[in-house]
Amino acid sequence: MRITNQREIILEELKRLKTHPTADELYEVVKKRLPRISIATVYRNLERLSEAGIIHKLEYGGRQKRFDGDVRPHSHVFCIRCGRISDVDTVDGLDVREMVLDSKGFQIKEGSLQFQGVCPVCQKEKQLNVN
Amino acid sequence: MRITNQREIILEELKRLKTHPTADELYEVVKKRLPRISIATVYRNLERLSEAGIIHKLEYGGRQKRFDGDVRPHSHVFCIRCGRISDVDTVDGLDVREMVLDSKGFQIKEGSLQFQGVCPVCQKEKQLNVN
């Protein structure tokens, strides 16, 4: 995998952001440093980098995929209202693969806890709408 | 929610299938009983039913969403090659919410284990491709 300017900066910005951005959110950020970059380049690199295991593609919560520059095993919550994703701190030394009794013939590569709920922003919005 | 023929049959077929079908897979099955049904009706009903908590929408693994007629808490694996989803049997009495230390302000509604791996079908295909 060739090291291009675009690839480096995409990876750098994704690792800096802790927000699990969508491709277009990341595109907006990267564009500040590379004004002529194309959204297609962002998509292509996010795909390549996640295939290589350098980043993670998150496919839950809403229509758009989200990306995570932190590949250490950890758990996520996603907001059922807005799709926002956050890390969740869980008890230490958790290996979820130990909890499997029958994987139905699947060869399991990874496992994690996944939560869904309502994010702080959407909790506030709900209160306002009640008034 | 009005009980229409279409709605009943969509729900019935989804509950019968254990394959976590996509909207169009379910559409093909339902069409055998209701040849004039529209794919839009399938989408609209799957949305309504999942909002009502009668079914579950599964948003991981591939571009298409998948649906589950079984709403009892349980875990899934999805295939990183083809997106196929299967149930996974895990140790009993597991309440994953007990494992949360910090939910980062999210109000957590549900939690589950989620695994990714390679399904039996794709394992075979890989072997064949090697020859």
Place this chain on the structure above:
DNA sequence: ATTGGTGCAAATGCTTTGCATAAAG
């Protein structure tokens, strides 16, 4: 010099929506 990557625009494919008609309560 060669190979892989980029930018642009067009195409793709899943999902949603507007609207007239039909069915449920």
Place this chain on the structure above:
DNA sequence: CTTTATGCAAAGCATTTGCACCAAT
């Protein structure tokens, strides 16, 4: 009778792709 759902076709929108040009090795 009123309201909600359906079928059809068109629109939407995130993502992917073809292609000519450019940059990394």
